[in-house]
Amino acid sequence: MRATEYAIRAYNVSVEEQIRLQTRKDPILSELFIYTRDGWPQTFEDELKPFEIRKSEIFIENEILMWGYRVIIPFKLRQLLLTELHSSHMGATKMKALARSYFWWPHLDENISEISKNCQVCLSYRSDPPKVISGGWPEVLEPMDRIHMDYAGPVFKNKMFLIIIDACSKWPEVYEVIKADTFYTLEKFREFCSRFGIPKCVVTDNGTCFSSSEFSEFCTINGITHLTSPSYHPSSNGLAGNFVKSFKNTLYKMLNDKNNETLQTKLQKFIFYYRNTPHSTTNKVPSSLMLGRKVNIRLEQLFQGWSDRKRNKSWNKQKIVYSENKQFSGNDSVYVRDYSRPNERGWIHAIIQEQLGTYLFLCQTDDGRILKRHIDQIIKAGEFYEAPVLNPNEQQDVSIPTAIFPKTPVSQKTDRNPTPQVPTDTESTQSQIGLISTPKQSELTVNVGNSNGVIQTTPKTSKHVKIDKNNTKTERPVRARKAPDRLKYE
Template identity: 35%
Template sequence: MVMSFVSNGWPKSLKDPLDTKESSKTTKDPKGQNSLCVCVGCQHALASAPSIPKEVVLFSHQRSFLSIVSSVLMFKERVVIPASNQKSVLQLLHQGHPGICRMKQLARSYCYWPQMESQIEDMVKKCSPCALSANLPTKHQLHSWPQSTKPWQRIHLDFAGPINSKSFLIVVDSYSKYPEVFPMQSTSADAVISKLKSLFVRHGLPETLVSDNGTQFSSNVFRQFCKSNGVEQLFSPAYHPQSNGQAERFVATFKNALFKLKEGRNLLEAIELFLLSYRTTPCSSAPNGVSPAEAFLGRKLRAKLDLLLPSSHEQSVRNGQMEQQFNRRNGAKNRQFHSGDSVLCHLVVSRQWVKGTIINCRGVVYAVQMPSGRIRDFHVNHLRRSSFPDEDELPADILLECFNLPSVESQVAAALPQEQRWNGIEEQSPVRSPDQLSVAESPPLSPVAQSPVQMPVITSPLPPLRRSSRKRAPRTMLQLDGKKCYKKEQPYQ
């Protein structure tokens, strides 16, 4: 058999042969001679040996597989390598830097010596190029986060995006899995602090804040913000997102949801729809398997699916004590209006009263039709009943004049004798001011509108107006404050 190696060092070339003379060194080696004795059964040779080496003992267990071919000790079809050449053979087997398993398979095809496989394992483990290019080791046993016992105890932060040139700040509660998403124009520490301030105002300060090693989270400004608010800040190891898995898992869910909801909606509408659906859907990771909103807020969020359930008519309970106190203090009275009533509406902005008509009523709120035709809602405290005549109704004299008909007074006067006609006019004609003259008594608008019978009008000078010049002082009324306590004075004795 031919072996391609030298006894010392790496082989100079693959053409350096080791013929059967070199391979027969095994039979000349003391250990090889003992092995040969085991092979041929020379018990007297073993007995004369001063001590039996360990290799010989191992060979004795495999004596049925040992043989001598051309003065070379063979183990089955493999050459038994002497101890002086084992290191060179190992280097030759590892010249392509195979792994432990492949190197063992290669060695089993050509050579054999006791404890060969253990030496192969040691050589591969100590090989520097193999160690520097090795894969990751077997994963360490999982060390999970301690379970939170209440909402908002520990929150996880991370960034998602950019999505459509926008980044999103993700905040997830570890107890309820309740998420918050903030669109961010900037990912700086100041921008993150601004969003967290508004978040802490709504939900309070958490005990622990977990994030990655991003510059916005590891900056001195953000560290000081957490320290000033009594929030413990923890960081996940670099390039190990599993340590912040709560936020990382939601980021993946968030991106997939936006990809599914992007058709027919803008980005903000898709985010709002996703958050409502995610918060109201039962979560197996939440306590008792409830929805994140119920675990975080302590109540269920009302969604469109709640419209499928039968409505429960619960009788509302009013605060009677507060109503009695208000009515007694302000002297309030019950005022009601009906549909079609003419009212005056108080416009708070312009501080004017405008006429309107009641359309319908909803409790103490009335729908009023304004003169422009617009319908507005007014509280009953901003309405009062109108006593003015309706301006839309025209007088009968104007209607008769439009149709070229004589007035009622003209028709009555024409039916009386002439003497009674003039006497009746003088006795019955009252003295009226010019403002009280009807349209029929004013000069005719056109010759066509003239009535066939003209009635004389007797006027008299208006009496002078007499108004008091007395200065009127406003009355001083007793006004008691319900928040103050008044002592009852003892009568004078």
């Protein structure tokens, strides 16, 4: 769980906004901006040379300069990103690989090399140059074909760590153990298997904890081939050996990094970055090979704005179309889900007060409660009994109306009862509500007249957006539409 903290902890100020601002202020980038937009002149400053040679791949997206998929970072923000990049003291090669997938500026690689060369913590724990190239194990085709297992320690007040690394993906697992014996080794090995399944082959050295009869029995029962490499010859167990070395090194570095983080935090931070940085031998990110998906990391967060836009373009389209079908403006008369009576599901009349986010609204009920509701939990009053005029040919083929599924055709109902009906299909209703993370627990009841009317219980993620009343589609003047007119709106 700890590891996800790094992904979750977002920056207070929108980095996208900062980049936009600093790009305008940056003497070089502001010129580059103009040249990219309006075309390059015959002569320009020498500092623009590195950009000029890439000019065919540089473009502007949302007022931010991009080189391919990488954001071009203004001078003022470069140190911030370098610090972020080096926060786990990973080596220059790994940092470069990670940086390359997100951002760029001229001499980025040199700057990265400098930061690790000048880092006092890194300098004092620099390891010896590699002496032996590891002997070749047979090639593995997929994750869990072969894992390597070894102990690191004792470090930091006699702490021992069992290290397991998957040969294919390079995904590492690190378990702190009380004692490096067979009992604890098997305990952690079982934990590993419960998470990732049983490996086909495990490679260890001849340490007593691995050579015991219990360990080989465990392997036999589970159909695991157990290979051992001679002790005192760590290069034979090269993969795990290297990892143990780099792991120990980084752990020492982190322990000497005088910040307030606990050993566990430091450890998780290191593993987190290790798992999410392209590995030098595979050029792939261990987590994507092991888990089959890209894991969200803090750097991702920095650039979330546009990576999200790119990745979710089609998804966004669906969402927008969906929400356009259901639009609310201030003072709209609506019915909202009422969860105040736990055993009765029902709807209650309310007035839309404010839009909190794309799909989130504050609604005031007739008895004065302020409820926060997702768009799926709101129905416009009257939506149920105002049947649209249907084509006579289609009238026979109508389905049952539900507010939960606004896309389904609305039937021509003769029942003029203004009380909205509670959909009886509870299973699909629940699954809809389950998707939106605002079930009962998040229900907010706030006194309206309280302290200047400021409502303090809004969630961290939602942005306060006042409803733009001009933006609703209902008030358009009626006029004949011709096809070519559409072009004017684009």
